[in-house]
Amino acid sequence: MPYRSPVTDYTFLLSHVVGYDRVSGTEKYAEAGADMVSAILTEAGRMCDEVMAPLQRGGDLNPARLENGALRSSPGFAEGWKAIAEGGWIGMSGSPEHGGMGLPMAVTTAVNDMMSGACLSLQLAPLMSQGQIEALEHHASDAIKELYLPKLISGEWSGTMNLTEPQAGSDVGALSSKAEPNGDGTYAVTGQKIFISWGDNDFCDNVCHLVLARLPDGVPGTKGISLFLVPRNLPDENGNAGVANSLKVVSLEHKMGLHGSPTCVMQYDGATGWLVGEEHGGMAAMFTMMNNARLGVGGQGVGVAEAAWQHAMAYAMERKQGKSASGTIADHADVRRMLTSMKADVFAARAILAACAVAIDMGNATGSAEWKARAAFLTPIAKAFGTDTGIAVSEAGVQVHGGMGFIEETGAAQFYRDVRVTAIYEGTNGIQAMDLVARKMMDGGEAAAKLLDEIEDHAERARGRLPELAGPVWEATETLREATEWMVAQGEMNDRFAGAVPFLRAFARVLGGHFHLIAALSDPGGAREKLARFYINALLPEHAGLLEQARNGAADLYAVSLEELSA
Ligand SMILES: Cc1cc2nc3c(=O)[nH]c(=O)nc-3n(C[C@H](O)[C@H](O)[C@H](O)COP(=O)(O)OP(=O)(O)OC[C@H]3O[C@@H](n4cnc5c(N)ncnc54)[C@H](O)[C@@H]3O)c2cc1C
Numbered sequence: 001m002p003y004r005s006p007v008t009d010y011t012f013l014l015s016h017v018v019g020y021d022r023v024s025g026t027e028k029y030a031e032a033g034a035d036m037v038s039a040i041l042t043e044a045g046r047m048c049d050e051v052m053a054p055l056q057r058g059g060d061l062n063p064a065r066l067e068n069g070a071l072r073s074s075p076g077f078a079e080g081w082k083a084i085a086e087g088g089w090i091g092m093s094g095s096p097e098h099g100g101m102g103l104p105m106a107v108t109t110a111v112n113d114m115m116s117g118a119c120l121s122l123q124l125a126p127l128m129s130q131g132q133i134e135a136l137e138h139h140a141s142d143a144i145k146e147l148y149l150p151k152l153i154s155g156e157w158s159g160t161m162n163l164t165e166p167q168a169g170s171d172v173g174a175l176s177s178k179a180e181p182n183g184d185g186t187y188a189v190t191g192q193k194i195f196i197s198w199g200d201n202d203f204c205d206n207v208c209h210l211v212l213a214r215l216p217d218g219v220p221g222t223k224g225i226s227l228f229l230v231p232r233n234l235p236d237e238n239g240n241a242g243v244a245n246s247l248k249v250v251s252l253e254h255k256m257g258l259h260g261s262p263t264c265v266m267q268y269d270g271a272t273g274w275l276v277g278e279e280h281g282g283m284a285a286m287f288t289m290m291n292n293a294r295l296g297v298g299g300q301g302v303g304v305a306e307a308a309w310q311h312a313m314a315y316a317m318e319r320k321q322g323k324s325a326s327g328t329i330a331d332h333a334d335v336r337r338m339l340t341s342m343k344a345d346v347f348a349a350r351a352i353l354a355a356c357a358v359a360i361d362m363g364n365a366t367g368s369a370e371w372k373a374r375a376a377f378l379t380p381i382a383k384a385f386g387t388d389t390g391i392a393v394s395e396a397g398v399q400v401h402g403g404m405g406f407i408e409e410t411g412a413a414q415f416y417r418d419v420r421v422t423a424i425y426e427g428t429n430g431i432q433a434m435d436l437v438a439r440k441m442m443d444g445g446e447a448a449a450k451l452l453d454e455i456e457d458h459a460e461r462a463r464g465r466l467p468e469l470a471g472p473v474w475e476a477t478e479t480l481r482e483a484t485e486w487m488v489a490q491g492e493m494n495d496r497f498a499g500a501v502p503f504l505r506a507f508a509r510v511l512g513g514h515f516h517l518i519a520a521l522s523d524p525g526g527a528r529e530k531l532a533r534f535y536i537n538a539l540l541p542e543h544a545g546l547l548e549q550a551r552n553g554a555a556d557l558y559a560v561s562l563e564e565l566s567a
Contacts, residue, residue: 073201073202162199186272195263229273348516394419469517499549
């Protein structure tokens with residue numbers, strides 16, 4: 001069944017649910033009004049449906065490969081990249097000064113979500129470039145910006161991010177790659193990086209790597225790390241890709257899914273690089289890229305969830321089995337439960353994602369500390385809940401297909417295999433949850449409290465029109481507020497960390513209830529109200545059990561010793 005980009009859903013979400021009009025009401029984004037956004041999404045949707053979606057299966061069956069050190073991408077991916085680049089979809093939020101469209105992140109996020117649903121393994125390539133573009137815009141010298149940004153934005157060159165090493169995964173501070181000053185303003189970068197997405201390709205003139213490494217006087221840990229831009233080919237005097245740099249792709253990983261995206265082991269042997277940002281300030285610069293990518297990866301989860309749901313829906317409406325009103329499995333209560341839960345959760349996760357993007361845009365446009373805190377707070381939720389939803393929905397998609405879900409030809413399994421990694425890369429979802437209950441609550445829970453106030457105020461106002469939906473949302477928010485206060489009060493961080501994952505999920509559940517309630521109010525008696533009713537009655541109650549888990553602390557966990565656990 002062909003993929004259809006959710007253009008109408010996005011237009012509705014932006015106009016009626018997450019308050020995009022506040023973004024287009026700012027001076028910075030005044031040109032990106034509702035009509036323009038709708039036209040952009042329609043155009044992007046056409047490219048996703050017609051160009052990218054047909055590549056998805058081929059990427060799975062014909063993975064990228066290494067031939068005598070040269071990378072060969074999956075069939076059609078080069079043309080796919082060309083279409084993405086020519087449409088301007090790489091540099092959507094890039095600065096117009098360097099050829100970008102300067103569009104809000106809310107619009108870029110919508111397009112990234114749609115591209116992910118169409119072909120996740122190819123979409124990861126422009127996503128990496130987008131993160132690099134933002135990092136360079138914020139932290140690179142003017143000379144680097146002038147040379148690299150136009151080429152990255154146009155898609156002539158591509159970008160990657162190189163953090164991970166065998167001994168330095170979640171603990172980036174353990175990295176051992178080194179950088180030595182060459183004495184001419186450049187640095188010699190040496191080390192091995194693993195798991196580098198799109199570490200090379202055969203469709204760009206150059207591949208630009210952002211590499212974390214330590215200078216000779218860099219202290220151990222994250223504080224001693226610096227960031228370097230290390231191109232595959234050194235720019236010549238005209239700024240074109242010139243001679244090869246001292247780096248190579250050593251091998252490609254054999255993965256569970258996402259086969260079209262080459263995951264590379266990279267070797268840097270004194271490769272020439274340029275410092276980005278301050279010496280030893282690499283993590284700050286890299287965080288710009290990582291935050292961009294975290295939102296993007298959340299969008300990958302949502303995009304694949306959408307595609308898996310569409311696929312399952314089409315199958316369920318054709319497959320005849322047993323007695324039901326229509327004769328198809330779609331009318332059996334358990335299948336209906338799966339399909340409706342999938343759709344309701346796609347909406348919830350997408351709304352959280354879009355709300356996070358709106359907060360980022362408002363922070364950028366107004367400089368408001370409150371919007372920035374809101375964006376920072378929502379980012380780990382958007383990443384973790386978006387990707388968990390991608391996994392849960394695609395897993396349910398396999399189940400809806402019955403035995404055929406386990407057979408590769410139907411394509412249901414590919415969604416699940418492809419999306420599984422999104423909960424792992426860009427900071428595992430466990431690390432996202434820890435970030436939420438630790439760093440994002442260093443303000444004493446202020447950002448969380450403001451968000452909860454808003455949700456309660458809205459539910460209070462909605463009581464007059466939809467009391468049976470507004471009431472449970474209000475009550476769930478109160479329970480969440482108590483749990484949030486409990487979290488903030490825990491001085492022993494392991495007590496917070498032990499319950500971080502259920503806490504994040506409960507927060508997402510309540511946010512989902514809030515956004516469903518807004519959607520219901522704009523569609524009285526219609527499909528959106530009915531979906532909201534299902535979400536609030538059947539899915540929102542999960543928050544209560546999750547919050548019990550969240551407040552259990554670490555004592556019970558550690559009471560079982562590792563010896564007892566492994567016996
Ligand atoms: C397909 C793919 C593409 C990737 N692309 C890139 C890329 O482009 N660039 C790049 O730099 N990296 C990339 N990565 C690497 C990815 O970001 C890491 O795999 C990820 O950060 C986890 O690190 P790790 O694999 O070493 O797992 P580990 O850090 O060993 O984690 C193992 C488990 O322990 C948990 N854990 C670890 N530390 C803690 C802690 N302090 N507290 C609680 N739990 C903890 C984790 O949550 C996880 O469940 C990619 C990985 C894959 C699989």
